[in-house]
Amino acid sequence: MSYPDKVTVREVGMRDGLQAIATIVSTDHKRQWIGEAHAAGQREIEVGSFVPPRLLPQMADTAEVLAYAKTLPGLFASVLVPNLKGAERAIEGGADLMVLPVSASEAHSRANLRKSTDEVVAELGRIRAARDAAGSRTLIEGGVGTAFGCTLQGEVKPSEVLRVMQGLLDAGADRVSIADTVGYADPASVSRLFEQALRIAGDRFWCGHFHDTRGLALANIHAAMQLGVARFDASLAGIGGCPHAPGASGNASTEDLVFMLEAMGIDTGIDIEALLRLRERIAGWIAGEQTHGALWRAGLPKGFGRATSAVAA
Amino acid sequence: MSYPDKVTVREVGMRDGLQAIATIVSTDHKRQWIGEAHAAGQREIEVGSFVPPRLLPQMADTAEVLAYAKTLPGLFASVLVPNLKGAERAIEGGADLMVLPVSASEAHSRANLRKSTDEVVAELGRIRAARDAAGSRTLIEGGVGTAFGCTLQGEVKPSEVLRVMQGLLDAGADRVSIADTVGYADPASVSRLFEQALRIAGDRFWCGHFHDTRGLALANIHAAMQLGVARFDASLAGIGGCPHAPGASGNASTEDLVFMLEAMGIDTGIDIEALLRLRERIAGWIAGEQTHGALWRAGLPKGFGRATSAVAA
Numbered sequence: 168m169s170y171p172d173k174v175t176v177r178e179v180g181m182r183d184g185l186q187a188i189a190t191i192v193s194t195d196h197k198r199q200w201i202g203e204a205h206a207a208g209q210r211e212i213e214v215g216s217f218v219p220p221r222l223l224p225q226m227a228d229t230a231e232v233l234a235y236a237k238t239l240p241g242l243f244a245s246v247l248v249p250n251l252k253g254a255e256r257a258i259e260g261g262a263d264l265m266v267l268p269v270s271a272s273e274a275h276s277r278a279n280l281r282k283s284t285d286e287v288v289a290e291l292g293r294i295r296a297a298r299d300a301a302g303s304r305t306l307i308e309g310g311v312g313t314a315f316g317c318t319l320q321g322e323v324k325p326s327e328v329l330r331v332m333q334g335l336l337d338a339g340a341d342r343v344s345i346a347d348t349v350g351y352a353d354p355a356s357v358s359r360l361f362e363q364a365l366r367i368a369g370d371r372f373w374c375g376h377f378h379d380t381r382g383l384a385l386a387n388i389h390a391a392m393q394l395g396v397a398r399f400d401a402s403l404a405g406i407g408g409c410p411h412a413p414g415a416s417g418n419a420s421t422e423d424l425v426f427m428l429e430a431m432g433i434d435t436g437i438d439i440e441a442l443l444r445l446r447e448r449i450a451g452w453i454a455g456e457q458t459h460g461a462l463w464r465a466g467l468p469k470g471f472g473r474a475t476s477a478v479a480a
Numbered sequence: 481m482s483y484p485d486k487v488t489v490r491e492v493g494m495r496d497g498l499q500a501i502a503t504i505v506s507t508d509h510k511r512q513w514i515g516e517a518h519a520a521g522q523r524e525i526e527v528g529s530f531v532p533p534r535l536l537p538q539m540a541d542t543a544e545v546l547a548y549a550k551t552l553p554g555l556f557a558s559v560l561v562p563n564l565k566g567a568e569r570a571i572e573g574g575a576d577l578m579v580l581p582v583s584a585s586e587a588h589s590r591a592n593l594r595k596s597t598d599e600v601v602a603e604l605g606r607i608r609a610a611r612d613a614a615g616s617r618t619l620i621e622g623g624v625g626t627a628f629g630c631t632l633q634g635e636v637k638p639s640e641v642l643r644v645m646q647g648l649l650d651a652g653a654d655r656v657s658i659a660d661t662v663g664y665a666d667p668a669s670v671s672r673l674f675e676q677a678l679r680i681a682g683d684r685f686w687c688g689h690f691h692d693t694r695g696l697a698l699a700n701i702h703a704a705m706q707l708g709v710a711r712f713d714a715s716l717a718g719i720g721g722c723p724h725a726p727g728a729s730g731n732a733s734t735e736d737l738v739f740m741l742e743a744m745g746i747d748t749g750i751d752i753e754a755l756l757r758l759r760e761r762i763a764g765w766i767a768g769e770q771t772h773g774a775l776w777r778a779g780l781p782k783g784f785g786r787a788t789s790a791v792a793a
Contacts, residue, residue, distance in 0.1 A: 317782075321782040349781075353740055353743035353744045354702050354744060355743070355746075356743070356744075379774065382739075382740075382774035382775065383736075385698065385699040386698040386740060388699075389702055416777070416778070423695040426695075427666055427696055427699060430669070431667060431669075462694050464729070465663060465693045465694050468662075468664045468694075469631055470634035
């Protein structure tokens with residue numbers, strides 16, 4: 168059994184988490200979040216999404232938040248973009264990376280974006296052309312979502328996920344990722360799909376994204392790590408969720424994931440105690456909203472961090 | 481990556497779960513629990529523990545509950561026994577198996593039982609002698625607890641866990657198990673310890689028991705399964721917990737574990753929808769107590785069970 172020596176936990180709570188939450192978090196609090204996450208050792212943060220503010224008021228300040236993130240040394244700031252228009256704003260704002268989500272489920276793609284899967288793949292080609300024409304260095308990630316099934320159509324075939332992924336690579340994606348958007352994955356299906364995805368994408372395979380809707384996020388991450396995947400999305404306090412499953416749990420929680428990794432002796436560069444303090448502050452900002460995770464209640468094991476090295480430089 | 485074809489989920493909610501809960505569940509409800517769990521396909525249930533009723537009133541009816549369990553065809557009923565006196569009652573009641581818990585942490589053993597670890601190991605020898613003298617067929621399991629650390633002394637050395645396990649085998653245990661009593665394990669430490677334990681105990685290695693205190697129970701079970709371990713303890717609704725960490729989550733929840741296994745194509749023999757109905761009834765009996773797990777909120781994936789076979793005969 169072998170694991171990566173280092174794993175990057177990409178914080179997506181500010182995007183995937185907050186977009187699912189009604190309480191508007193102020194720009195000032197978002198800046199504090201980024202600053203403290205950076206101080207705790209987090210180096211990759213998805214800071215927001217360039218969607219129309221009337222659709223998602225929570226994300227209206229993404230340009231400002233991104234501008235602040237860019238002031239912090241060594242921080243790799245990404246944003247979500249739903250289309251070319253969003254991508255132009257990401258390029259303008261100098262994001263390090265932009266993620267275009269593409270649903271492998273045709274039904275989900277049409278319900279969510281009113282576009283077919285292949286139309287979104289084609290949009291990535293236009294984004295690539297715009298990025299190159301602008302001389303921008305913003306990386307483009309194609310994120311294949313509903314990769315293990317979908318609440319609308321049920322089964323999603325692995326062959327379809329891989330076809331979409333190949334399409335994204337062909338259209339010019341610098342990176343591709345796989346997302347279990349609704350918490351349908353299990354460790355065996357993760358092993359099977361990720362093994363094939365790695366064969367197709369090689370070094371361009373970037374990240375695994377697992378929702379914890381049915382409690383399997385960490386087991387699924389464990390399975391993916393055994394194939395060498397070394398970057399995972401997670402949300403502080405596990406915020407985020409699926410609009411099709413009210414009350415369901417959201418993302419893998421950053422603090423539980425970092426705990427698992429550091430306990431395993433895998434370096435995350437993150438100070439878990441600082442992370443737990445930040446979690447507490449964020450929980451205060453979104454009081455009344457559902458949060459998740461187990462570590463914050465139980466605390467760290469007695470003596471934790473003496474044997475393993477859990478503190479960032 | 482290989483997994484067992486079949487995994488047995490041993491229900492310990494009636495013992496490890498209820499012992500942590502103040503609300504007394506009536507004998508009649510316990511009978512219903514066993515009957516419905518059996519109807520849902522569960523074939524191994526820890527029905528209670530033979531401890532002094534004044535210490536644990538919740539377990540006062542264990543003899544009656546065991547007698548009922550014995551009327552159900554194919555049900556393998558176990559009980560916990562803290563000492564020879566409890567073992568004599570288990571033998572008298574005709575339990576299929578009795579579990580003697582032994583703490584690998586000296587500090588935990590003394591705090592919990594006022595006995596050293598080695599004194600408890602010696603007690604297993606006396607239990608074996610009594611069982612053999614009675615001509616009883618009740619199997620004896622030595623369960624090594626606090627195997628990944630302890631809330632009192634912190635670190636517990638793997639070498640000490642293995643020494644205790646060897647001691648139990650030498651004293652006459654038919655089966656041995658490992659328990660992460662306080663949720664300190666991670667997938668890497670599980671792999672390391674279980675690999676060595678399997679080497680020592682061979683076919684006499686019986687079961688893994690993982691508390692979900694820090695959210696890692698299913699990831700830890702995943703790691704143990706990869707070594708071929710095919711029996712795990714779990715509690716419906718995840719009830720149970722550690723008296724040293726109030727508010728902390730309890731056991732691996734049976735329904736989430738069965739979901740993970742069936743989703744992976746591993747046969748549990750359990751009808752997960754029947755299990756979820758039973759969970760709901762139990763949650764009603766212990767209303768106001770903390771329950772856990774994710775599946776009961778989110779429900780099964782759309783179309784689940786059509787591809788995999790999730791229904792018991």
